[in-house]
Amino acid sequence: AQTVTQSQPEMSVQEAETVTLSCTYDTSESNYYLFWYKQPPSRQMILVIRQEAYKQQNATENRFSVNFQKAAKSFSLKISDSQLGDTAMYFCAFMKHGQGAQKLVFGQGTRLTINP
Amino acid sequence: DTGVSQDPRHKITKRGQNVTFRCDPISEHNRLYWYRQTLGQGPEFLTYFQNEAQLEKSRLLSDRFSAERPKGSFSTLEIQRTEQGDSAMYLCASSLPTKETQYFGPGTRLLVL
Numbered sequence: 287a288q289t290v291t292q293s294q295p296e297m298s299v300q301e302a303e304t305v306t307l308s309c310t311y312d313t314s315e316s317n318y319y320l321f322w323y324k325q326p327p328s329r330q331m332i333l334v335i336r337q338e339a340y341k342q343q344n345a346t347e348n349r350f351s352v353n354f355q356k357a358a359k360s361f362s363l364k365i366s367d368s369q370l371g372d373t374a375m376y377f378c379a380f381m382k383h384g385q386g387a388q389k390l391v392f393g394q395g396t397r398l399t400i401n402p
Numbered sequence: 403d404t405g406v407s408q409d410p411r412h413k414i415t416k417r418g419q420n421v422t423f424r425c426d427p428i429s430e431h432n433r434l435y436w437y438r439q440t441l442g443q444g445p446e447f448l449t450y451f452q453n454e455a456q457l458e459k460s461r462l463l464s465d466r467f468s469a470e471r472p473k474g475s476f477s478t479l480e481i482q483r484t485e486q487g488d489s490a491m492y493l494c495a496s497s498l499p500t501k502e503t504q505y506f507g508p509g510t511r512l513l514v515l
Binding site (some may be wrong): 393 | 406432435437443444445446447450458487493495499502503504505506507508509
């Protein structure tokens with residue numbers, strides 16, 4: 287079974303700073319996807335960024351980028367120039383590649399607060 | 403694209419009562435997922451539909467839980483004889499058959515008194 291661990295329950299930074307959220311995972315699969323989802327207070331979960339394990343290049347979406355270390359099974363999220371609207375719970379998630387239920391396995395989440 | 407919708411958004415019930423939640427996925431999405439999220443935790447997978455077929459159920463889904471997707475469109479999740487431990491956010495997500503990204507609804511927050 288796959289497991290995802292987020293070791294930082296809470297983080298807090300000032301607006302415009304850069305922040306990195308950590309995620310490690312455990313799997314015996316060789317091909318899979320990794321995701322970061324954002325869940326703002328009282329709002330629905332939305333996808334921030336995703337990474338396909340067979341791609342060595344780290345994914346980037348505007349101010350969001352990942353550091354994917356496959357051998358170390360590490361998948362951290364970097365948010366540059368943080369904004370007040372980035373305040374949310376952030377979940378790292380794993381999905382096996384292939385047939386069948388492509389269910390997401392989530393970490394426990396990191397509560398990120400951006401202070402003005 | 404109107405997104406995934408869920409109804410109701412909040413439900414308060416007494417222990418022992420039955421409750422039913424509805425999820426309407428994005429229209430062309432044939433894959434539908436239910437997850438449960440307890441306070442301070444990440445969501446946990448409950449069950450998966452491909453069209454109208456329920457193809458996988460988590461062991462978290464006890465025999466008091468049943469899910470349906472009768473015509474391959476909307477889905478319902480019913481909890482019979484609710485217990486206080488059922489209090490949680492119930493999330494629905496959908497995806498296209500060839501795409502791995504799941505789109506989530508706003509969730510139904512259940513409180514069992």
